[in-house]
Amino acid sequence: MKAFIWTLSVLFFLLMGIGHCRGGQFKIKKITQRRYPRATDGKEEAKKCSYTFLVPEQKITGPICVNTKGQDAGTIKDMITRMDLENLKDVLSRQKREIDVLQLVVDVDGNIVNEVVPQHIPNSHQSTPGLLGGNEIQRDPGYPRDVMPPPDLATSPTKSPFKIPPVTFINEGPFKDCQHAKEAGHSVSGIYMIKPENSNGPMQLWCENSLDPGGWTVIQKRTDGSVNFFRNWENYKKGFGNIDGEYWLGLQNIYMLSNQDNYKLLIELEDWSDKKVYAEYSSFRLEPESEFYRLRLGTYQGNAGDSMMWHNGKQFTTLDRDKDMYAGNCAHFHKGGWWYNACAHSNLNGVWYRGGHYRSKYQDGIFWAEYRGGSYSLRAVQMMIKPID
């Protein structure tokens, strides 16, 4: 009996052992199938990719498949990977630049970039069309000067507070600045050819001689909102606008001018009740582009209040080059380019709003905080420089 029970026990363990082995083989088979489901089909395997890069169509059309199996797969994969990464980086950086430009356009709050020549230029004083020198300030080449009558200032809703038309163009020069031109006998306000010392070429700009004693070189002017000032770094560097209307002379030009001699700065502001005030700074110059045109100002005097000294020693900031003292980008909120601190007591390159007090999400008007506050947009502004007497 004992022998029988012992035999049964042996048979039972043998059967369990066989069953376990069969189960193990089955499990291994199942795992194998899951990992290599088409291991038996060699041709089909060769067609498949371990992974796929999708590259832009400009460079390579269609997806690139890389088979990581095979003798040279590693080398080929590395080569294609490097090539694709270079292509992708190239395309991404180009797209980023395009996005930045589009962002600039979008952030103008729907304002349409609309640059027109606001003033008629008499035929007798017509300037040479096209660009002169290293700035991009230009007139509208399609402006029909021989056909259009002079603007009726009495009915003009945005008449110039500076009463500048008709425009005079001085053919002589170039002069080193407007003071130089005045000393050469030219005492009228108008368009002059100016070439600062050490600059590459002459530029056209507006010389203001109506203010006693004249000789002022205008570096910035706002009068009627005809020019969009929400621009990128390159625009602010080179300059933009219309010489006989609103313009920004360009940081590089202002830098060249303000470093050839000792200059002072005069800012004239006009509100919507025809009141004019001014702020004058005893010295003015910009540092070079390598210092992002850092502002250097002397002491203030005037009746506008000092809204500029807070910006003294600050670098220039645009939407695409943030050099301000604020965590975000001040140009984004104030919609201009300026020597923003964190952020602005003055914003003379902001949005031109009609009527003074304006409604906006941010304080983005043309304001001088110490004069009418940040929520009042001035009607006209002029920034001018002149050698210290």
Ligand SMILES: [Ca+2]
């Ligand atoms: Ca910032």
